Amino acid sequence: MRILLIIAVLIVLPLSAVRAADDVIAVDLAVDHVDITTGFTGSYLSLFGVQDEPGDIAITIKGPAREMVVRRKENVFGIWMNRTNMVFESVPAFYDYALSTDEAKIGPDALRREYTIGVETLKFRPRDEGEDAALVQEFQNALIRNEQAQGLFPTEPEPITYIDDKFFRTTIYIPSNVPTGLYTIETYLIRGGRVVDMRETEVKVAQVGKSAAINSFSKSWSFIYGLMCVAFAMGVGWFSNALRRKLS
Amino acid sequence: MQVYLPIAEMAISAESIFMVSAFVGFLSGLFGIGGGFLTTPFLIFTGVPPAIAVGTQPCQIVANGTSGVLGHLRKGHVDFKMGGFMLMGSTAGSVIGISIFKLLQYLGQIDFVISVLYVVLLSSIGTLMLAESAFSMFFKKKNMRSEFNTNKISNFKAALPFKTRFSRSNLYISAVLPVGVGFIGGILASILGIGGGFLLVPAMIYIIGMPTLVVAGTSLFQIIFTTSISTMLHAVTNNTVDALLAAILIAGGVIGAQVGVLFTGKIRPLHARIMLALLIIIVSIQLSGNLFIAPEEIFSTVVRGGH
Known part of the structure; x- marks a missing residue:
C-alpha cells in the first residue's frame, strides 16, 4: 500500500503540478472532481503533496459560499416557535481541515485566524450592521454546531500522514448532502509561526449522468x-x- | 440502498421511504384515505427538506387518486358536477396556498404553521371520528348524521345564493358550498402537501350534506386535479418536485394499496374507522411534541434562497 502510494505520488505530481524553482511545496489531488451520480453516498477526496523544506502542513477545504439564516426558537405561551433570526453572509457550504501536528502546535492563534485553520477560527459576517456582538457570537456558534451536526463542518482535524519525510497525504470525506459547486483547497507550509508557502487547488463537485440530466x-x-x-x-x-x- | 435525489440534492435510504409509502398505501387501500398527512411528516422527519416533501407528495397522491377514482367511476359513484364546483374553489385555493407557503418559508414560520395545522386538524378530526364511532358502537345506531344534518346549519345553507341542482348527489343547494369547501381544502392541501381527503370527506358529508356513497369517489376525483395543479405549481415556481422521490413513493403506495384493498372485506367498517381515528390521534400527539416540548437544539439553520 505504502509503495503504491509513493508510486502514485511520483507519477501524479510531476505530471500535473508545474513547480517553479522557488516552490517549497506542491500538491495534487488523486481526482480533481467529485461526480454525484444516482448512487452517490459520499466520496473520499485524496490529496497528495510533497515538501522540500521542513515545517508543518495545514490543509483547508471550503465549499461555495452561501447566505445562511439562523433562527432561534423561543417559548411563546407554552409553544416553541422561531422568534429571532440572523442572516450570515458567505458561509462556506462545506468546511474541513487537516493538520500534520496537534492543533495547538500548528501556529499562533493570529495565524490560524488569518488562514482560517480550524472551525473556531471561522468568522461569519452578519448581513445587518449593528447587531449585538454577544448575540452574533451565540448565533454563529449555533450555526457551526448545526453544520457539524449535518456533517458539513468537522468536529476535529483530519490527520495528515507522511509516506516518508517529504511526501504527505490526507483524505477528506465529502458527505452526500453537500451542495454542488467549486470547492477550494488551500495547503499551507508553516514554520516558526509563519506561512512559508501555500498552494491553492480546486475540486468541482457536480451531478453527472442521469441525476444531472433530471x-x-x-x-x-x-x-x-x-x-x-x-x-x-x-x-x-x-x-x-x-x-x-x-x-x- | 442509498439513492441520491437529484432535486433534493441528498441521499436517502430508498428502502425506508419505500416501506413507509407501502405502509401508508396499505392504510389508504384499507381506509380509503390518501395518507399524505402521514407521509409528508415522515419525509420531513427523515431529513428531506420540507419544501421538497410538500412539493413531491402531491405527485404521489395523483397516482393513488387515479387508481382509486377509476374503481368508483366504474360503479358510477362520482358526482362530476359537484367535483367540478369544488375544483373551481380548490384551484384558486391551491394558488393562494402556494403563495402563503412561500411567504411563511421566507418568514421562517413554515414548520411552525405546518405543525400547528396538523395538530389542530388531526386532533379534532380524530376525536370527532372516534366519538362518532364509539357512539355508534355503544348505541348500535348507524350514525349521527341524520340528526346532525337537520340542525341550524341548514338555515344558513338555505340562505346562500346560486342554488344549483346536483342530481347525482340528489341535492339542491347553493354552489357556494362546494366552491367554499374546495377553496379551504385547496389552501390547506398546498400548504401541507396533502390531498386533503381527511378534511374533504367529513366536510362533504357534514357541510355539503352529500350521500356517503358518492363522497369518496367525488373527493378523489377532485383531489386528482388539485394535486396535479399543485405538482405543476411546485415544479414551475419552486422547482421542488423530486421525480425520483416521487417514483419511490408511487411504487410503494401502489403496491401497499393493493394489499390494503385485499383486507378491506375482512375488517368491519366500524372497527376500521376506530383504528383510523386512533391512528390520526397518535400522529397528532406525536406532532404536538414539536410544539410543546422544549427542543434540544433551539437554533435551526437554512440556506437563504435555497430549498
Missing part, C-alpha cells in the same frame, strides 16, 4: 417536467387499477 431538465423545462411527473403518476395509477381488476 436536475437540469427540471430547471430548464420545468413545465414539461411537471407535466411528465403528473402523467407518470396517472399512468401508474391507471395501471395499478387495471392490475387490480385483472387479479380480482
Whole structure:
C-alpha cells in the first residue's frame, strides 16, 4: 500500500503540478472532481503533496459560499416557535481541515485566524450592521454546531500522514448532502509561526449522468417536467387499477 | 440502498421511504384515505427538506387518486358536477396556498404553521371520528348524521345564493358550498402537501350534506386535479418536485394499496374507522411534541434562497 502510494505520488505530481524553482511545496489531488451520480453516498477526496523544506502542513477545504439564516426558537405561551433570526453572509457550504501536528502546535492563534485553520477560527459576517456582538457570537456558534451536526463542518482535524519525510497525504470525506459547486483547497507550509508557502487547488463537485440530466431538465423545462411527473403518476395509477381488476 | 435525489440534492435510504409509502398505501387501500398527512411528516422527519416533501407528495397522491377514482367511476359513484364546483374553489385555493407557503418559508414560520395545522386538524378530526364511532358502537345506531344534518346549519345553507341542482348527489343547494369547501381544502392541501381527503370527506358529508356513497369517489376525483395543479405549481415556481422521490413513493403506495384493498372485506367498517381515528390521534400527539416540548437544539439553520 505504502509503495503504491509513493508510486502514485511520483507519477501524479510531476505530471500535473508545474513547480517553479522557488516552490517549497506542491500538491495534487488523486481526482480533481467529485461526480454525484444516482448512487452517490459520499466520496473520499485524496490529496497528495510533497515538501522540500521542513515545517508543518495545514490543509483547508471550503465549499461555495452561501447566505445562511439562523433562527432561534423561543417559548411563546407554552409553544416553541422561531422568534429571532440572523442572516450570515458567505458561509462556506462545506468546511474541513487537516493538520500534520496537534492543533495547538500548528501556529499562533493570529495565524490560524488569518488562514482560517480550524472551525473556531471561522468568522461569519452578519448581513445587518449593528447587531449585538454577544448575540452574533451565540448565533454563529449555533450555526457551526448545526453544520457539524449535518456533517458539513468537522468536529476535529483530519490527520495528515507522511509516506516518508517529504511526501504527505490526507483524505477528506465529502458527505452526500453537500451542495454542488467549486470547492477550494488551500495547503499551507508553516514554520516558526509563519506561512512559508501555500498552494491553492480546486475540486468541482457536480451531478453527472442521469441525476444531472433530471436536475437540469427540471430547471430548464420545468413545465414539461411537471407535466411528465403528473402523467407518470396517472399512468401508474391507471395501471395499478387495471392490475387490480385483472387479479380480482 | 442509498439513492441520491437529484432535486433534493441528498441521499436517502430508498428502502425506508419505500416501506413507509407501502405502509401508508396499505392504510389508504384499507381506509380509503390518501395518507399524505402521514407521509409528508415522515419525509420531513427523515431529513428531506420540507419544501421538497410538500412539493413531491402531491405527485404521489395523483397516482393513488387515479387508481382509486377509476374503481368508483366504474360503479358510477362520482358526482362530476359537484367535483367540478369544488375544483373551481380548490384551484384558486391551491394558488393562494402556494403563495402563503412561500411567504411563511421566507418568514421562517413554515414548520411552525405546518405543525400547528396538523395538530389542530388531526386532533379534532380524530376525536370527532372516534366519538362518532364509539357512539355508534355503544348505541348500535348507524350514525349521527341524520340528526346532525337537520340542525341550524341548514338555515344558513338555505340562505346562500346560486342554488344549483346536483342530481347525482340528489341535492339542491347553493354552489357556494362546494366552491367554499374546495377553496379551504385547496389552501390547506398546498400548504401541507396533502390531498386533503381527511378534511374533504367529513366536510362533504357534514357541510355539503352529500350521500356517503358518492363522497369518496367525488373527493378523489377532485383531489386528482388539485394535486396535479399543485405538482405543476411546485415544479414551475419552486422547482421542488423530486421525480425520483416521487417514483419511490408511487411504487410503494401502489403496491401497499393493493394489499390494503385485499383486507378491506375482512375488517368491519366500524372497527376500521376506530383504528383510523386512533391512528390520526397518535400522529397528532406525536406532532404536538414539536410544539410543546422544549427542543434540544433551539437554533435551526437554512440556506437563504435555497430549498
